[in-house]
Amino acid sequence: xxxxxxxxxxxxxxxxxxxxxxxxxGVEPFGQKFEADHYSADIIENYDTLEGREVTIAxxxxxxxxxxxxxxxxxxxxxxxxxIYIRLDQVGQEKYELFDLVDxxxxxxxxxxxxxxRKGEVTVNVKDYTYLAKSLRPLPEKWHGLKxxxxxxxxxxxxxxxxxxxxxxxxDRSRIISTMRELLNEWGFLEVETPIMQTIAxxxxxxxxxTHHNALDIKLYLRIATELHLKRLLVGGLDKVYEIxxxxxxxGISTIHNPEFTxxxxxxxxxxxxxxxxxxENLIHQIAKKVFGTDSIEFQGKVIDLTPPWPRETMIDIVxxxxxVDFSQIPDDETAFQAxxxxxxxxxxxxxxxxxxxxFFEMYCEEQxxxxxxxxxxxxxxxxxxxxxESDPRLTLRFEGFIAGWEIANAFTELNDPIDQRERFxxxxxxxxxxDDEAHVMDEDFINAxxxxxxxxxGLGIGIDRMIMLLTDNIxxxxxxxxxxxxxxSHGE
RNA sequence: GGGCCAUUAGCUCAGCUGGCAGAGCACCUGACUUUUAAUCAGGGUGUCCCAGGUUCGAAUCCUGGAUGGCUCACCA
Numbered sequence: 001x002x003x004x005x006x007x008x009x010x011x012x013x014x015x016x017x018x019x020x021x022x023x024x025x026g027v028e029p030f031g032q033k034f035e036a037d038h039y040s041a042d043i044i045e046n047y048d049t050l051e052g053r054e055v056t057i058a059x060x061x062x063x064x065x066x067x068x069x070x071x072x073x074x075x076x077x078x079x080x081x082x083x084i085y086i087r088l089d090q091v092g093q094e095k096y097e098l099f100d101l102v103d104x105x106x107x108x109x110x111x112x113x114x115x116x117x118r119k120g121e122v123t124v125n126v127k128d129y130t131y132l133a134k135s136l137r138p139l140p141e142k143w144h145g146l147k148x149x150x151x152x153x154x155x156x157x158x159x160x161x162x163x164x165x166x167x168x169x170x171x172d173r174s175r176i177i178s179t180m181r182e183l184l185n186e187w188g189f190l191e192v193e194t195p196i197m198q199t200i201a202x203x204x205x206x207x208x209x210x211t212h213h214n215a216l217d218i219k220l221y222l223r224i225a226t227e228l229h230l231k232r233l234l235v236g237g238l239d240k241v242y243e244i245x246x247x248x249x250x251x252g253i254s255t256i257h258n259p260e261f262t263x264x265x266x267x268x269x270x271x272x273x274x275x276x277x278x279x280x281e282n283l284i285h286q287i288a289k290k291v292f293g294t295d296s297i298e299f300q301g302k303v304i305d306l307t308p309p310w311p312r313e314t315m316i317d318i319v320x321x322x323x324x325v326d327f328s329q330i331p332d333d334e335t336a337f338q339a340x341x342x343x344x345x346x347x348x349x350x351x352x353x354x355x356x357x358x359x360f361f362e363m364y365c366e367e368q369x370x371x372x373x374x375x376x377x378x379x380x381x382x383x384x385x386x387x388x389x390e391s392d393p394r395l396t397l398r399f400e401g402f403i404a405g406w407e408i409a410n411a412f413t414e415l416n417d418p419i420d421q422r423e424r425f426x427x428x429x430x431x432x433x434x435x436d437d438e439a440h441v442m443d444e445d446f447i448n449a450x451x452x453x454x455x456x457x458x459g460l461g462i463g464i465d466r467m468i469m470l471l472t473d474n475i476x477x478x479x480x481x482x483x484x485x486x487x488x489x490s491h492g493e
Numbered sequence: 494g495g496g497c498c499a500u501u502a503g504c505u506c507a508g509c510u511g512g513c514a515g516a517g518c519a520c521c522u523g524a525c526u527u528u529u530a531a532u533c534a535g536g537g538u539g540u541c542c543c544a545g546g547u548u549c550g551a552a553u554c555c556u557g558g559a560u561g562g563c564u565c566a567c568c569a
Contacts (some may be wrong), residue, residue, distance in 0.1 A: 010538045011520055013502050063529080087526060104519080117527050141504040141518045143530065148504085150561045162504095205569055251568050252494090358569090382569060400569080410569065438568080461569095474564095483538035489560065 015136045018101040022131065027098060029134035034058050034109040039328060040075065041083035043114055044122045050114045057082065058109040059134060060161065063104060064143060071099060072123075075110065076161075084110055085117070086126040095129070105135030153484050161259050166479075169472045173480055175291045176468055177244065183286055185280075189240045189266060194229035196222060196246065202443045203227030203385070207250040209259075222248035226265045227385065228446045231414060234457050235268050235449045242266040244464070255476045256406065259485045262464040267414070271458035273397045275410035279460055280401050281308035284372075284408075288471060295313075299404050299473050306372060310401070323364040327357050353378025354394055361482060369402035369468065380454035384424040384440050386412035387456075398466050401462075408467050411460035418450035 024053045036058040043057070059077035069088040088096045102108065105414055111127040140146040145162045152159040152166075156284055159166050181191065199206035199218065203225030211220050233241050251257060266279060285306045290295055296305040307443045320326045323341065330336050335354040340347050345359060357379050369375070378398040386396035402435045403411030415421050425447070428440035434485050468480045478484035 009503075014520065065528050066525090067528065067531080068525040070528085072528045072531080074529080083529075085527070089526075115527095117529085119529075121527095121529070123527085138503045138519060143518070144505040146504070148500090148561085151499090151504095153561090207568095223520050249568080252566090254568080255563085257568065295567075378569085384569095398569095407569075487560065 011138050012136060015134065015138075018103060019134050022098070022101050022134070023430075025098065027288040027290075029108075029131050031109070031132040034130065034132055036109065037435050039079035040077050041079035043082055043124070044080070047114065047116070047122050050125075050328060052115070054111060054113055054127070054357060056109065056111045058107070060107050060135075061104055062139070062161075064102065064104055066100075069096075071125075075108070075124075083117070083121050083123040084126050084129075085123050086312060091128065099129075103135055105137070105139045107132035107135070107340055115191070121448055149478075150486075153478055153486055154489070156482055169474060169480060172291065172472050173468050176287055176471060177262075177464065179287050179290050180283060180464075181244065181405065183283060184216055184242050184264075184266065187240075189242045189268075190238055191235060192230070192238070192241050192243055193245070194223075194226055194233075194243055198223050200441055200443050200445075202441055203229075203448065204249075205382075205384075205438045205440060207438055209250050212248055224249050225461070226263065227461070228443055230265055230267045230455070231454060231459065232446065232449045234267055234414075235452055235454045237269075240267070240268045241425055253485060255478075256466060256469075258465065258477050258481055259478070259479070264462050264464055266460045267457055268459075269455040269457045272413040272456065273376075273411050273458050277310070277312065277399060277401075278308070278462040280374075280411065280462065281306075281310045281372070282407045283462070284467065287467075292471065297471055297473070300475060302404075303368065304371060304403060304470075305443070310372040310374055312374045312376055312399070315357060315365075315379075315395075316377060317373060318365050318369075319357060319360045322368055323360050325360060327353075327360070343408075351381075352381050354381040358382050366402065366407070367405040370404055372401065372403045374399045374401055380424075381427075383412065384428050385415055385421075387415045387417075388420070403470055406466050406470070407468070408465070409460060409462045411458065414454070414457045414459045416450060416454040416456060418447050421450055422447050456467055464487070 008081065020028050028252050038055045038057055039055060040059065043055055057075060057077060059075040060079060061073050063074045065072040071086050073084050075084050077180050086096070086099055108134050110124055110126055110129045112124040115123055115125055117123050123332065140158065140162050146152055146159055149492050159389060162171070184193045185191070197211070197220040201221035201224045206224045208221040208237065211222065213220050224247060226245060226247070230241055230243060240289045242264060246260050246261065247263050248260050250259065253259065268275060285295065285308055288297055290308050295307045296303050316327045323343065324337050327336070330339060332354050333351070337347065337349070337351065340356050340359065343360070345363070347359065374397045377389070377395045378386065378400070380396050382392055383396040383398045386398040389395045389397055397413035399411055400407050415424070425440060425442045429442055431439035432441070465477050465480055469475065469477060472480060474480050
């Protein structure tokens with residue numbers, strides 16, 4: 001960073017002085033491999049068996065209370081923290097003097113006997129200790145911790161040191177994703193990896209990031225979805241596949257949007273979107289059960305029951321419920337447009353029935369859908385990769401799963417008719433030419449794959465970050481992404 | 494992109510209608526062998542986000558900018 005320009009203030013200088021003093025006394029402040037045999041939490045949990053026994057622990061000192069010829073400190077490790085007690089008459093003059101050069105934040109390795117203090121706190125009575133790493137910067141204050149959100153995101157390492165709940169969120173995140181993987185593997189799905197850099201970024205309606213390959217001298221796009229490659233694998237006969245991975249979309253940033261985020265997409269040959277509903281509700285319910293031991297989550301003070309089955313409702317029914325406008329009684333584009341105008345929406349002339357229905361859904365319904373629900377019957381215009389309903393070709397066999405007003409799953413019975421797919425792409429190209437740079441691009445190779453024949457299939461995508469927000473009760477996506485996208489601090493230097 | 498709000502010590506924050514830059518923790522010096530927000534005595538360590546402007550005088554008022562938060566727009 002700007003280390004060199006940075007004036008070393010008194011706090012930094014004091015630590016560097018101690019660093020030099022340690023070296024002058026022949027102690028290397030940045031130590032070597034160290035083997036601990038216990039975590040702090042293990043010792044506290046198993047005090048009865050460990051009392052009087054010698055343990056070795058390693059961690060960061062987070063507080064020091066010095067009493068002259070003895071001192072207390074707390075040592076924090078991956079699983080918690082534990083008090084240590086060091087006495088002049090236990091460790092000898094030389095070691096005790098070295099302890100004067102310890103700062104809050106330093107990593108040390110400690111060996112000693114387990115005992116309880118008068119007040120009953122499990123403590124390690126230090127027999128020997130060793131420097132593992134000197135900390136040259138002061139940690140945030142002990143009661144208020146680090147609150148400045150900008151600093152928390154920019155220096156997540158500090159946030160993780162001092163804010164226990166933040167550490168827990170990211171441990172939960174990891175467990176949620178590994179549990180998802182275990183479940184999918186158990187259900188017979190094959191985890192695959194498809195390209196992140198692509199010459200055509202398809203599978204979603206979004207703007208991509210662009211980069212350049214020097215040797216090939218071509219534009220490459222970062223993927224906006226994993227969909228089209230995974231469906232190629234269905235053509236190839238892999239039958240049940242999924243990919244958990246990073247998606248990149250060149251869009252605005254908000255509490256529910258980060259330019260890079262993690263999705264899982266799941267595809268199954270010979271299945272349909274109803275199978276995908278079952279996978280969605282079972283996956284999320286099972287994760288809650290296995291990771292948190294519960295059928296319901298508490299999100300922002302509201303209890304949300306995740307137990308399957310979740311209700312299924314059509315978009316037309318939901319729009320009628322929340323807006324009073326009944327699209328089943330609206331026969332054509334023009335009547336739909338009039339209905340929108342009456343509702344006070346400002347729409348471009350010539351929008352089709354389906355897009356207007358979808359606008360109504362977005363405007364009146366999405367944020368009302370607090371309990372888990374599957375919304376079905378999406379219009380064909382906004383679903384270029386989904387199979388049409390035979391009973392009503394204006395709609396598709398697609399659903400989105402909503403919880404707490406957020407879209408967390410999107411799935412359909414996959415369009416496997418290459419001729420229909422080509423027409424849908426051509427429609428999208430029309431939108432693109434009309435200035436919609438988020439419309440889908442033509443992907444000839446994908447059509448080519450479909451022309452070889454893709455079985456009927458169900459496909460499902462889940463936004464993992466939003467799912468984690470729900471499960472960990474966080475209202476900002478930046479609180480479930482370790483290093484969220486931020487503008488650089490100093491501009492143009 | 495629009496609106497609103499924030500930015501003061503390492504951290505958490507106070508600083509009124511313009512008049513010498515503050516507190517707690519942390520840190521430094523000293524005392525203290527079961528403390529735990531340890532205690533006691535002493536010490537303020539600062540580009541008041543940046544650049545202009547108004548004024549005898551600006552952390553404070555004005556203009557522009559930066560970063561962040563919320564929100565609207567945007568966003569399957």
